[in-house]
């Protein structure tokens with residue numbers, strides 16, 4: 001039975017993500033690198049192998065807005081959109097959940113491309129209205145001077161557009177400082193139902209003070225989702241920190257938080273889980289994986305044991 005057959009349409013109640021029959025759901029899986037950067041992983045072979053060999057239940061499609069042939073800069077809009085649709089259609093076929101990530105990063109503020117976002121999410125949500133597989137992530141990592149007020153303004157423009165077409169959809173909202181200031185959102189949450197707030201961590205850079213911040217926000221009632229994480233440094237490079245990773249995942253386990261690994265790619269940095277030069281789209285052996293790849297693959301495989309399937 002696939003994850004979507006099992007849990008169906010998702011909803012948020014309190015701090016918990018629930019399936020159609022009221023059971024708590026943990027989403028876990030991988031994010032693509034920028035879709036314009038390595039599009040070949042958006043194919044049936046890779047998604048099916050991720051599901052069947054790594055036992056993930058969710059794929060995140062990272063649509064950079066600004067850099068890497070960004071959707072709002074020099075990217076080919078139609079091509080990128082077609083890739084997003086292809087990724088969603090594959091997820092539907094394979095019973096995976098799929099997150100479409102409007103990858104705000106280099107432009108700092110989600111307001112910069114808010115008009116484009118409204119157009120994009122309107123088209124997406126009308127095309128996939130009623131699709132239980134799809135979650136909408138409206139701004140990856142606001143940063144720089146972008147504060148919660150700006151994100152609130154942006155979210156208040158974009159969420160109603162999505163909800164007009166897909167009233168019950170789950171929407172993931174980023175927070176200031178690279179989706180780490182969940183405390184600001186917890187102090188002033190948005191007035192929409194079925195929201196998850198994003199928190200991102202890179203275990204070799206982010207430690208206990210941020211774990212405490214995440215814990216306090218959940219305890220304050222904010223529903224959280226880890227839409228990006230790795231066990232590397234925040235640069236995506238550097239040494240791995242297995243001790244910090246263990247502490248992070250103990251916290252995630254305590255609250256049954258969903259998480260997505262950045263990134264399923266052969267990018268040169270350590271966070272790209274596939275070794276550089278490996279172009280396989282399935283059947284990755286241990287030799288094909290970086291240490292991050294080994295770690296996440298084993299983590300995913302242990303999810304099922306934990307959940308007693």
Ligand code: IDC
Pocket residue numbers: 067105140141178200202228234235236237262263267269271
């Ligand atoms: C990184 C990519 C890297 C790329 C860079 C561009 O791994 O190849 O050169 O973006 O800025 C994030 C971001 C995510 C980053 C990742 C690792 O959401 O886009 O990817 N990271 O640095 N936040 C914290 C870390």
